[in-house]
Amino acid sequence: MKKILICLGISLSCAFTIKAQDFVEIENSECFDCHNDPEIQEDATDSTQVLFVDEEKFTNSIHGDLYCTECHTDVTDTDHEEDLAKVKCANCHEDSEEDIMASVHGRLAMQEYPEDLPKCSTCHGTHYIAEVADTSSWMSSVNQVKVCKQCHGDASMIKRHNIAAESPIENYIKDVHGKLAASGDENAAACSNCHGGHKMLPHTDPNSTINRLNLATTCGECHEEQTEQYLISKHAKSLQEGSLDAPACNDCHLEHHIISKNDPMSPTATVNVSLQICSPCHASERLMNRYGLLTDRVTSYENSYHGLALRGGKATVANCGSCHGVHAVLPESDPRSMINPNNLAATCGECHPNASENFANSKIHLIAGTQEMNVLSLVEQVYIWLIFIVIGFMLVHNSLDFYIKSKHIRSQRYYGR
Ligand code: HEC
Ligand code: HEC
Ligand code: HEC
Ligand code: HEC
Ligand code: HEC
Ligand code: HEC
Ligand code: HEC
Ligand code: HEC
Ligand code: HEC
Ligand code: HEC
Ligand code: HEC
Structure with missing residues (x-):
């Protein structure tokens, strides 16, 4: 032949x-x-x-x-x-078939339901195939979700194969990437931008584009600036060194519900960062003990002027990220760290113009048992007692007032007849 x-x-x-x-x-x-x-x-x-x-x-x-x-x-x-x-x-497209067969989809050919395997024509069509980069292609960013939805939006298929993701389609169409795709913007991230084209693999596979260790490269394809910052962080270093506890992009942003920080529902919104992003890990005793870090960082923040003001609804105060950064998070000892003593004046200065070195060095994370903390808790105790005493006196005063006035009215009624 x-x-x-x-x-x-x-x-x-x-x-x-x-x-x-x-x-x-x-x-x-x-x-x-x-x-x-x-x-x-x-x-x-x-x-x-x-x-x-x-x-x-x-x-x-x-x-x-x-x-x-x-x-x-x-x-x-x-x-x-x-x-x-x-x-x-x-x-004609031998490589494409090889890649598909090596992917999570290709494995289906060997399983109980080979008919659930997406064929070339399921994803690309038959007679009217366009170049993938063309917006009329079924696999272009703007159309792709409709094809994946046929199976990944089908509850019975998800159940039959025990597929890991919880409603990826439903969430994606509502997030920044999905909305951008629906608006016809070719720069939007389609499923395949994160999952790879033909070689889609489960997140547990070390070669998968969505494996924790590879995610920075995957998202970094489009978000260079944030990724560069993230890659110098203690978090990224820790992941690279093999500890899987430190956050990858999707621990903070999620993967199929990524929303802008300007949306108050976003975990990355200024008012939510401390509580929804940093706290679950940094308040976890089990996790922090493993790395010899203190767990009181969260409570000490919550009891600080910034934390209290935030609880009171003041969104302009500092959250964990304002002082530590969100991507380039580094230990105090690193000269590039925002909390390095040499950089603190500038860090606080973002919001406190003319912050002196003294001001910047005032303790942020007050630790239980220290002198400052004792003073603080004394003030708190006195404050709480004051509240009880004031309310108590008010109640006594009002009851007496009521008693006297009602007596007065009764006697008026009696004599007035
Ligand atoms: C699950 C859906 C899916 C299936 C099944 C699929 N493709 Fe694709 N294909 C894609 C996506 C998505 C892209 C774009 C990839 C990218 O941007 O890297 C693509 C790109 C391509 C390209 C152009 C880029 C390249 O890799 O050379 C060719 C050619 C192609 N596919 C052929 C095939 C053939 C042939 C088959 C069957 C063996 C097949 N595809 C099966 C989703 C699929
Ligand atoms: C790029 C490859 C390709 C070319 C070129 C192509 N076809 Fe097809 N055609 C397919 C595929 C794929 C199918 C779906 C059935 C299958 O997988 O065999 C199909 C199916 C068909 C069918 C049956 C329709 C059905 O629903 O099963 C007809 C009729 C047909 N082709 C006619 C043509 C004619 C006429 C031409 C030339 C103008 C042509 N094809 C060129 C790939 C091609
Ligand atoms: C004289 C009319 C005629 C011509 C010319 C013709 N076809 Fe067909 N073709 C048919 C008819 C009728 C059927 C439907 C057969 C059926 O369903 O029983 C058909 C069916 C097909 C199918 C689907 C077969 C299947 O497996 O069910 C393909 C593919 C196809 N034609 C390709 C071609 C190609 C390629 C050419 C040109 C080389 C061509 N035809 C020329 C009449 C024609
Ligand atoms: C006879 C060889 C041949 C067959 C069979 C064939 N193709 Fe192609 N295909 C080509 C050629 C040649 C190109 C590139 C054309 C160009 O770049 O101008 C191409 C391009 C493509 C592209 C666009 C790649 C890009 O850069 O975006 C896709 C997708 C594709 N083919 C899918 C398929 C699918 C799906 C089938 C089966 C239904 C198929 N091809 C069957 C020869 C073939
Ligand atoms: C024809 C149905 C079908 C289509 C179309 C399809 N898939 Fe799948 N996909 C499956 C099935 C079934 C599995 C489960 C495979 C397994 O677990 O063995 C799967 C698995 C996956 C997985 C891995 C899930 C896991 O739990 O590890 C990803 C990621 C994925 N598909 C993405 C996509 C994307 C992106 C598209 C669109 C470009 C797509 N699929 C199109 C049927 C489909
Ligand atoms: C911005 C990147 C991104 C986009 C866009 C995206 N995903 Fe995902 N997806 C991920 C990440 C990251 C995971 C892994 C989550 C984890 O680690 O548990 C995932 C997990 C999945 C899974 C489960 C696979 C597994 O191994 O956990 C499926 C199925 C899936 N996505 C389908 C889709 C489909 C279908 C689309 C398009 C509608 C899509 N995804 C769009 C990043 C993305
Ligand atoms: C194919 C390119 C591409 C990939 C891959 C991609 N994104 Fe995006 N992303 C965009 C575009 C385009 C926007 C909207 C424009 C913008 O604001 O940057 C966006 C928006 C965002 C936003 C909101 C930005 C804002 O200001 O509203 C976040 C957060 C985000 N992406 C995170 C991620 C994460 C995390 C990943 C990886 C899991 C990822 N992206 C993968 C292209 C991509
Ligand atoms: C420790 C949590 C965390 C990690 C890890 C993280 N981010 Fe972020 N990211 C945030 C927060 C919080 C914001 C909002 C910061 C702000 O207010 O400017 C943000 C902002 C962004 C923005 C701008 C979003 C907007 O709404 O304006 C993009 C894009 C982005 N991150 C991408 C990434 C990528 C890509 C990765 C992985 C390489 C990543 N992030 C890792 C917490 C994180
Ligand atoms: C998914 C869990 C997780 C999330 C979310 C997270 N961290 Fe971490 N963080 C860790 C782990 C684990 C370490 C220790 C890494 C190591 O030492 O290897 C760490 C280390 C740090 C360090 C360095 C401590 C030192 O002295 O080395 C700082 C500072 C820090 N995180 C601040 C933050 C801030 C601020 C946020 C929110 C924007 C945040 N982290 C979100 C898990 C997390
Ligand atoms: C107003 C600024 C500010 C805020 C807000 C803040 N921190 Fe800190 N953080 C610091 C400074 C300054 C240090 C270093 C001095 C110290 O340990 O008290 C520090 C130290 C740390 C450390 C130890 C790092 C090291 O290298 O020793 C961790 C972990 C940490 N903070 C986590 C958090 C978390 C989590 C939050 C939010 C719940 C938070 N911080 C809020 C300024 C801040
Ligand atoms: C993101 C902005 C922001 C950053 C960064 C920030 N602060 Fe603040 N801080 C505020 C706001 C707003 C208030 C007023 C809170 C209120 O209304 O009670 C405040 C209040 C304070 C107060 C209470 C007394 C006063 O001046 O109102 C002190 C002390 C303070 N900050 C210290 C610091 C130190 C030290 C740093 C750096 C380690 C720092 N702040 C970083 C926004 C910030």
């Missing part, structure tokens, strides 16, 4: 190698004589088949220059058989 090697483009660097199968050259116009006629459908023995092929749309597709018979290789005559073999895209 003769195999022709066609290399794409004139340049030496072709995206993929096309190895075409043997086929008989029959002009497409001969096939269109029958197949471009809508009435052909009446001749179908299998009514689920769509025998009509739109000549104009096919000619404008990425495969418009191919002979029909290059895909339908068993058609050797215009007077062809009825039962033809399935088209093998891999005859």
Whole structure:
């Protein structure tokens, strides 16, 4: 069997190698004589088949220059058989098939429900395939979710295969990336920008684009600035050194409900950062003990002027991220750290113009048992007692007042008759 090697483009660097199968050259116009006629459908023995092929749309597709018979290789005559073999895209796109077969989807071929495996045509279509970069492609950022939804929005399929994600479609269409895609913006992150194109793998696989250790590279493709900052952080270093407790991008942003910090419902909104993002880890005794870190960071913050003012609804005060940063979080000893003694004046100065070095060095995380903390808790105790005493006296005063006045009214009624 003769195999022709066609290399794409004139340049030496072709995206993929096309190895075409043997086929008989029959002009497409001969096939269109029958197949471009809508009435052909009446001749179908299998009514689920769509025998009509739109000549104009096919000619404008990425495969418009191919002979029909290059895909339908068993058609050797215009007077062809009825039962033809399935088209093998891999005859020309061998790499694509290899990647699919190595992916989480390909594994389905070997499992109990091989019919749940998405085929090339499930994701790309058949006759009117466009270049992926073209917004008319089924796999372009703006259309992709509709295809994945067929299966990943199908509760019975999710259950049958025990798929890990909780409603990825429902959440994605409401998040920044999904909304951007729906608005027709090609820069939006589609499913495949995070999951990879053909080689999608579960997050537990170390080669997966969504594995904790690879996520910075995946998101960093589009969010360079934040990723650069994150990569110098203690959190990123800790992950790289093999401790899986430190946060990756999705621990703070989630993955399918990513919303802007300007949305008050976002965990990254200024008022939520301390409580919803940093606290679950930094107040966990089990976790902090493992790294020799103090667990009182959260309570000491909550009892500080900033923490108290935040609870009182003042959103402009400092949250954990205002002093530590959110991406380039570093220990005090690191000269690049926002809490390094040399940088503190600048850090506080963001909100306290003219913050002196003395001011900046005032203790933020007051620790139980220290002198400052004792003074603080003394003031708190006195304050609480004062409240009881004031309210108590008020109650006594009001009751007496009521008693005297009601007595007065009664005597007035008596004598007034
Ligand atoms: C004389 C009209 C005519 C011409 C010319 C013709 N076809 Fe068909 N083709 C049909 C009809 C009718 C059917 C439906 C057969 C059925 O369902 O029983 C069909 C079915 C098909 C099918 C589906 C077969 C299947 O497995 O169910 C393919 C693929 C196909 N044609 C490709 C081609 C190609 C490629 C050419 C050009 C080389 C071509 N046809 C030329 C009439 C034609
Ligand atoms: C890029 C490959 C490709 C080319 C080129 C191509 N087809 Fe197809 N065609 C397919 C695929 C894929 C199917 C779906 C069935 C299958 O997998 O075999 C299909 C199915 C069909 C069917 C049956 C429809 C159905 O619902 O099963 C007809 C008829 C048909 N093709 C006609 C044509 C004609 C006519 C041309 C040329 C104008 C053509 N095809 C060119 C890939 C191709
Ligand atoms: C689960 C959906 C899915 C399936 C199944 C699928 N693809 Fe794709 N394909 C994609 C996505 C998404 C992209 C875009 C990838 C990217 O941007 O890196 C793509 C890109 C491509 C490209 C262009 C880029 C490249 O990798 O060369 C070709 C060609 C292609 N697919 C062919 C195929 C063939 C052939 C098959 C069947 C063996 C197939 N695809 C199966 C989703 C799919
Ligand atoms: C006879 C060889 C051949 C067959 C069979 C074939 N293709 Fe292609 N395909 C090509 C060629 C050639 C190109 C590139 C055309 C170009 O870049 O101008 C291409 C391009 C593509 C692209 C666009 C890649 C990009 O850069 O975005 C996709 C997607 C694709 N094919 C999918 C398929 C699918 C799905 C099938 C099976 C239904 C299939 N192809 C069958 C030859 C083939
Ligand atoms: C035809 C149905 C079908 C389509 C279409 C489909 N998938 Fe899947 N997908 C599955 C099934 C079934 C599994 C479960 C495989 C397993 O666990 O063995 C799966 C698994 C996955 C997984 C891994 C889940 C896990 O728990 O590890 C990801 C990620 C994924 N698909 C993403 C996508 C994306 C993105 C698209 C769209 C480009 C898509 N899929 C299109 C059926 C589909
Ligand atoms: C911004 C990146 C991003 C986008 C866009 C995205 N995902 Fe995900 N997805 C992830 C991450 C990260 C995980 C892993 C979560 C974890 O570690 O538990 C995930 C998990 C999944 C899983 C479970 C797989 C597993 O191994 O846990 C499925 C299924 C899935 N996503 C499908 C989709 C589909 C379908 C789309 C498009 C509608 C989509 N995702 C869009 C990042 C993304
Ligand atoms: C394909 C590119 C791409 C990928 C990959 C991607 N994003 Fe995005 N993301 C965007 C675009 C475009 C926007 C909207 C424009 C903007 O504000 O930057 C956006 C917006 C955001 C926003 C909100 C920004 C704002 O100001 O509203 C966050 C947070 C975000 N992405 C986080 C992530 C995370 C985390 C990942 C990885 C799990 C990720 N993104 C992967 C392109 C991407
Ligand atoms: C420790 C938690 C944390 C981690 C880890 C993290 N982020 Fe963020 N990120 C935040 C917070 C909080 C904000 C809002 C900060 C602010 O107010 O400016 C933010 C802001 C952003 C923004 C701008 C969003 C907006 O709404 O304006 C993008 C984009 C972003 N992060 C991407 C990433 C990427 C990509 C990664 C991984 C490389 C990552 N983040 C890791 C907490 C985190
Ligand atoms: C998913 C859990 C998690 C989240 C969320 C998280 N951290 Fe951490 N953080 C850790 C772990 C674990 C370490 C210790 C890493 C190590 O030492 O290897 C750490 C280390 C630190 C350190 C360095 C301490 C030192 O002396 O080395 C600072 C400062 C810090 N985190 C602040 C924050 C801030 C501020 C936030 C919120 C914006 C935050 N963290 C969110 C788990 C988390
Ligand atoms: C107003 C600024 C400010 C706020 C708000 C703040 N911190 Fe701190 N944090 C500091 C300073 C300054 C230090 C270093 C001096 C010290 O240990 O008291 C520090 C130390 C730490 C350390 C130990 C780091 C090291 O290298 O020793 C951790 C962990 C930490 N803070 C976590 C948090 C968490 C979690 C929050 C929010 C609940 C928070 N911080 C809120 C300023 C702040
Ligand atoms: C994001 C802005 C922001 C940052 C950064 C910040 N603060 Fe504040 N701080 C405030 C606001 C707003 C108040 C007023 C709270 C109120 O209304 O009770 C305040 C109040 C205070 C107070 C109470 C007395 C006063 O001046 O009102 C002290 C002391 C203080 N901050 C110290 C610091 C120190 C030290 C740092 C640096 C380690 C720092 N702050 C960083 C916003 C910030």
